[in-house]
Amino acid sequence: xxxxxxxxxxxxxxxxxxxxxxxxxxxxxxxxxxxxxxxxxxxxxxxxxxxxxxxxxxxxxxxxxxxxxxxxxxxxxxxxxxxxxxxxxxxxxxxxxxxxxxxxxxxxxxxxxxxxxxxxxxxxxxxxxxxxxxxxxxxxxxxxxxxxxxxxxxxxxxxxxxxxxxxxxxxxxxxxxxxxxxxxxxxxxxxxxxxxxxxxxxxxxxxxxxxxxxxxxxxxxxxxxxxxxxxxxxxxxxxxxxxxxxxxxxxxxxxxxxxxxxxxxxxxxxxxxxxxxxxxxxxxxxxxxxxxxxxxxxxxxxxxxxxxxxxxxxxxxxxxxxxxxxxxxxxxxxxxxxxxxxxxxxxxxxxxxxxxxxxxxxxxxxxxxxxxxxxxxxxxxxxxxxxxxxxxxxxxxxxxxxx
Numbered sequence: 001x002x003x004x005x006x007x008x009x010x011x012x013x014x015x016x017x018x019x020x021x022x023x024x025x026x027x028x029x030x031x032x033x034x035x036x037x038x039x040x041x042x043x044x045x046x047x048x049x050x051x052x053x054x055x056x057x058x059x060x061x062x063x064x065x066x067x068x069x070x071x072x073x074x075x076x077x078x079x080x081x082x083x084x085x086x087x088x089x090x091x092x093x094x095x096x097x098x099x100x101x102x103x104x105x106x107x108x109x110x111x112x113x114x115x116x117x118x119x120x121x122x123x124x125x126x127x128x129x130x131x132x133x134x135x136x137x138x139x140x141x142x143x144x145x146x147x148x149x150x151x152x153x154x155x156x157x158x159x160x161x162x163x164x165x166x167x168x169x170x171x172x173x174x175x176x177x178x179x180x181x182x183x184x185x186x187x188x189x190x191x192x193x194x195x196x197x198x199x200x201x202x203x204x205x206x207x208x209x210x211x212x213x214x215x216x217x218x219x220x221x222x223x224x225x226x227x228x229x230x231x232x233x234x235x236x237x238x239x240x241x242x243x244x245x246x247x248x249x250x251x252x253x254x255x256x257x258x259x260x261x262x263x264x265x266x267x268x269x270x271x272x273x274x275x276x277x278x279x280x281x282x283x284x285x286x287x288x289x290x291x292x293x294x295x296x297x298x299x300x301x302x303x304x305x306x307x308x309x310x311x312x313x314x315x316x317x318x319x320x321x322x323x324x325x326x327x328x329x330x331x332x333x334x335x336x337x338x339x340x341x342x343x344x345x346x347x348x349x350x351x352x353x354x355x356x357x358x359x360x361x362x363x364x365x366x367x368x369x370x371x372x373x374x375x376x377x378x379x380x381x382x383x384x385x386x387x388x389x390x391x392x393x394x395x396x397x398x399x400x401x402x403x
Contacts, residue, residue: 022080022081022082023078023079023080023085023149024078024079024080024082025076025077025078025149025150025153025157026076026077026078026079027074027075027076027077028073028074028075028076028077029072029073029074030060030073031053031056031057031059031060031073031075031089032057032060032061034053034075036053036054036057039052039053039056039087040052040053041084041138041139042084042086042087042136042137042138043136044136044137044138044139044140044141045133045136045137046133046302047132047133047136048130048132048133048298048300048303048305049276049279049298049299049300049305050125050128050130050132050298051089051125051132051133051134051136052276054271054272054275054276055125055272055276056073056089056125057271057275058268058271058272058275059071059126059264059268060073061267061271062264062265062266062267062268062270062271063265063267064126064127064263064264064265064267064268065091065126069263070093070094070095070097071091071092071093071098071126072091072092072093072094072119073089073090073091074090074091074092074121074161075087075088075089075090076088076090076123076150078146078149078150083138084138084141085137085138085141085145085146086135086136086137086138086141086143086146087136087138088123088134088135088136088150089123089124089125089134089136090121090122090123090124091121091122091124091126092119092120092121092161092163093118093119093120093121093122094118094119095118097263098126098127098263099122099124099167099169100129100169100170100343101129101167101169101170101187101189101360103167105376106369106373106376109369109372110164110366110369113368115164115366116164117164117165118164119161119162119163119164120163120164120165120166120167121157121158121161121163121165121166121167122166122167122168122169123135123166123167123168123169124167124168124169124170125170126263127263127264128170128307129169129170129191129342129343129358130170130305130340131170131171131172131173131191131340131358132170132172133172133175134168134169134170134171134172134175135147135168135171135175143175143178144178144181147178147179147181147182148181148182151182151183151184151363154166154363154365155365158363158365159365163365164364164365164366165362165363165364165365166362166363167360167361167362167363168184168360168361168362169360170358170360171359171360171361176359179359179361182361184361184362184363185361185362185363185364185370185373185374185377186359186360186361186362186377186381187359187360187361187362187377187380187381188357188358188359188377188380188381188384188385189357189358189359189360189384190355190356190357190358190384190387190388190391191340191342191343191344191355191356191358192341192345192346192348192349192353192354192355192356193338193339193340193341193353193354193356194324194327194328194331194338194339194341194352194353194354195337195338195339195354196331196332196335196336196337196338196339199332200332201332202325202328202329202332204332205328205332205352206218208352208397208398209352209396209397209398210396210397210398213350213396214396216350217325217351220317220320220321220325221317221321221325223316223317224315224317224318224321227287227315228287228288229285229286229287229292229315229318229321230285230286230287231283231284231285231286231321231322231326232283232284232286233281233282233283233326233330234281234282234284235277235278235280235281235282235299236277236278236280237277239273239277239280239282241270241273243282243284243291243294244266244269244270244273244282245266246291246294247269247282247294247296247308247310248266248269249310249312250293250294250309250310250311250312251264251294251296251308251309251310252310253310253311253312254309254310254311264308269296279298279299279300280296280297280298280299281296281297281298281299281304281330282294282295282296282297283295283296283297283322283326283327283330285311285318285321285322291312292311292312292313292315292318293309293310293311293312293313293318293319293322294309294310294311294322295308295309295322295323295326295327296308296309297327297330299330299334299336301336302336302337302338303336303337303338303339303340304327304330304331304336304338304339304340305340305342306323306324306327306339306340306341306342307342309322309323320347320351323341324341324348324351324353325351327339327341328352339353341353346391349391349394349395349396350394350396351396352395352396352397354392354395355387355388355391355392357384357388362377
């Protein structure tokens, strides 16, 4: 059965491919054409804020994704006997920006051999390098069964839609083993996360650090406080539109300093404030009532996610205080066990953020590249393992005894 939907990137066919056991693959070229309740039925596993319909709908409604952005929604849905099994939020990409799993070398290799690497399909959350349930399951659905079916369908999908490849980015840890059972390429990466060991206050955390690192962090915080800089937390409906406007000006300034434009529109953040305010935390740094910097976090009952920041004035250690130490304070105050402070940033090690593996999975339709990509991924994985070993020795905790 073929259903048609138009896109300026490509004429997508919203197809349902019949296979044994009456499983079907459906394609949805817009979040907004799906009913919210239909989407939410696939959140049987613990879902982060980025898995929800409201987040993806805000991206599309605000123009942050769509024809002009190089991110065209193309969500995959798998059913059996007409009943829901899985929903895989996905996007057709005409570039590799905003993904945080860098494949520019792969694209260049395709180009050298006269092949097109774009468009490609990624199953991920745009502009969001956070591991989570990127394959959403209905109640009782078996992930291995879903992945096996998906693996069978990818060659047909890529051929019909003229896609070079499929990429599942930032898979959550429970999904790693089922993913390894498929014949996909696995890529490894490293991020830095903080864990709340039932601390009652910030001093309980720093008490676990070596003396030198504890003094360094306390000095950074003291230098901010001595300048009269104070911090406020606003969550949910307490976040005013004025504060959101000022935050957005800061957010854009971080890109303008690099002669770039921020990926996300102001309308996107307004949509979030309307549709999922309970998941937003805005931290404001001020000096004599004048805002100096903002950081916008996402939050659920298990994790604080550091996502966006910007400042009106460059001040030593202001970024660390606003984005890291205030986040740690918040986790301790609210009893949140886990703080994901965002991609990259080796400087997080000295501040108690622990190195964590990330894994992504990749299918390439062109078989001639498989051996080279396999070797690339294996070499990269070895390099990541060596780095992780070193990074763990660089942690500031007393038990490391490296100071």
